[in-house]
Amino acid sequence: MRILPRLARFVALAPVFLALSACKLEVLKPSGDIAERQKDLLLASTGLMLIIIIPVMVLIVLFSWRYRASNRNATYKPNWDHSTKFELVIWAAPLLIIICLGALTWVGTHLLDPYRPLDRLSASQPVPDKDPFRVEVVALDWKWLFIYPEQGIATINELAVPVDREVEFSLTSSSVMNAxxxxxxxxxIYAMPGMETTLHGVFNNTGEYQGLASHYSGHGFSGMRFKTHALEQAAFDEWVDEARAGGGMLDRQRYLELEAPSENVKPMSFADVDPELFDRVVNMCVEQNKICMAEMMALDAQGGTGLAGTINVAQLTHDKNVRRGLARPVLGQEPFMVTSFCTPADSARMFDDLRQSQPVTRVDQSPMRGIALPRPENRLGLGIDMPRLIQDARRTNAVEPQL
Incomplete structure (x- = not known):
């Protein structure tokens, strides 16, 4: 009679096993060199830990059997308290494992630093002498925006990249941290508002792969999934042509509409995109008449703007909290935002300087060196004559919104 309840439990769990059997082991069966090396690091670390785990599990069973109550032949030593050889084994073996695991992890994590340009495309294929393929990524609520600066197109919840080509992702978020x-x-890698992170990777095999948000970010988090197409160069060019044929312009106003929360958004594309959009998203100045974060920090570094800064404000009536439908408690003065001090010419020059690609510096990784990467420069902290802007603002004693 006991067999029937067990059989019933097994039948009840059968759908779970069937669902798990359909899962793709993408982590343990990668399609790119970086993911392959991460898999090797994972397997090596697991193997080192199993050197301790397996003997411990075996000894648990062995001791339980050896010293069971019914075994009268087992040696009984109630006064035993110390063995030098035993202490040496139980302390030396784990210590050696920790040393090896630490060295492996330290070297592996530095070699696989997401900010570090690739040193190879695969074990047998070096990196060609050409710039990486660049994609700008914005985590929205709750969807992914991909901007292709070289092709001048953008997509929602769909990504395509060429195979055997280094891909450099620049990532940020519109409201909350995501991954x-x-x-x-x-x-x-995390995508955070007001910041830019970088990820380098490569696909060595064509196919369709799953991309996702791996950090909980709210009600529509489960729908933040997208298909990644790894294509040959000719197929990728056709994909770009199809996106351009679809039409549509992703300007600042259209982006603000997309930024509003929405769930399970179907893939869409834009044939044209504002070249300054990603930089403005990073610096939280997509809205008209709103100062960029980097410009504000540069002004503060010069000592502030004095009286001009106290009157150069505009009432904030439409921000991301309003678009998300969240009420903001107001204590004291009503919320406001500072308008930009840059003239249109200064702003255009600032963004033009930042969009120029910097030469890729590849680090010799043999032998491994523990040298951290240089701190990245602020994307909007270059090419602005801040002292002149501040002097003009103080002289006029009032600044009209220009952006």
Whole structure:
């Protein structure tokens, strides 16, 4: 009679096993060199830990059997308290494992630093002498925006990249922290508002792979999934042509509409995109008449703007909290925002300087060196004559919004 309840439990769990059997082991079966090396690091670390785990599990069973109550032949020593050889084994073995695991992890994590340009495309294929393929990524509520600066197009919840080509992702977020993850290509990296992170990766095999948000970000988090197409160069060019044929312009106003929360958004594309959009998203100045974060920090570094800064404000009536439908408690003065001090010419020059690609510096990784990467410069902190702007603002004693 006991067999029937067990059989019933097994039948009840059968759908779970069937669902798990359909899962793709993308982490353990990657399609890119970075993900392959991360898999090797994972397997090596697991193997080192199993050197301790397996003997412990075996000894638990062995001791339980050896010293069971019914075994009268087992040696009984109630006064035993110390063995030098035993202490040496139980302390030396784990210590050696920790040393090896620490060295392996330290070297591996530095070699696989997401900010570090690739040193190879695969074990047998070096990196060609050409710039990486660049994609700008914005985590929205709750969807992914991909901007292709070289092709001048943008997509929602769909990504395509050429195979055997280094891909450099520049990532940010519109409101809350999120995490960008393509298991078959590279590791996870965070996307945060007001900041820019970088991820380098490569696909060595064509195919369609799953991308997702691996960090909970609210009600529509489960729908933040996208298909990643790894294509040959000719197929990728056709994909770009199809996106351009679809029409549509992604300007600042259209972006503000997309930024509003929405769930399970179907893939869409834009044939044209504002070249300054990503930089403005990073610096939280997509809205008209709103100062960029980097410009504000540069002004503060010069000592502030004095009286001009106290009157150069505009009432804030439409921000991301309003678009998200969230009420903001107001204590004291009503919320406001500072308008930009840059003239249109200064702003255009600032963005033009920042959009110029910097030469890629590849680090010799043999032998491994523990030298950290240089601190990245602020994307909007270059090419602005801030002292002149501040002097003009103080002289006029009032600044009209220009952007």
């Amino acid at each position: 960008f993850y393509i298991p078959a290509m590279a590791g996870m």
